[in-house]
Each structure stands twice: as C-alpha cells, then as structure tokens.
Amino acid sequence: MECITVTFELDVFDESAFRQAAYEQARRQGCTDAQDYLDKDKMSLNDCARINIDPGSSPAGSQIL
Numbered sequence: 783m784e785c786i787t788v789t790f791e792l793d794v795f796d797e798s799a800f801r802q803a804a805y806e807q808a809r810r811q812g813c814t815d816a817q818d819y820l821d822k823d824k825m826s827l828n829d830c831a832r833i834n835i836d837p838g839s840s841p842a843g844s845q846i847l
Contacts, residue, residue, distance in 0.1 A: 792831060804830035805819040807833050
C-alpha cells in the first residue's frame, strides 16, 4: 500500500457562508450535531472544511485518512 499526501490552501473569505455550507452538508449526511457547524466554539473552520470537501466516500481502492 502506498500513502499519498495532498496539500492545498483554502481561502475562506466568508466564514458564515462556509459554516452554512458545512451545516447543510452535515444535515444531508444525517449528522445529529449538524447545528454545531454554525458555532465557532463547537466546530473549527478545519472541521467545516473536512465535511465540505471530503466527499464522504473514498474513490475505489483508496481511503481518505
């Protein structure tokens, strides 16, 4: 097995919109704590990025760590 690292920078220029997108994605995924994505004291922007960008399922033959 080979592990590949992908690094990128993401400019979040509208935190409210980014958090709203994370909230909506969490709801689509059935997360019971979806509301927490709107609260910066409960979820970081990194948490929001993870749910906004991670497709939820990895491509065949791989696993997103």
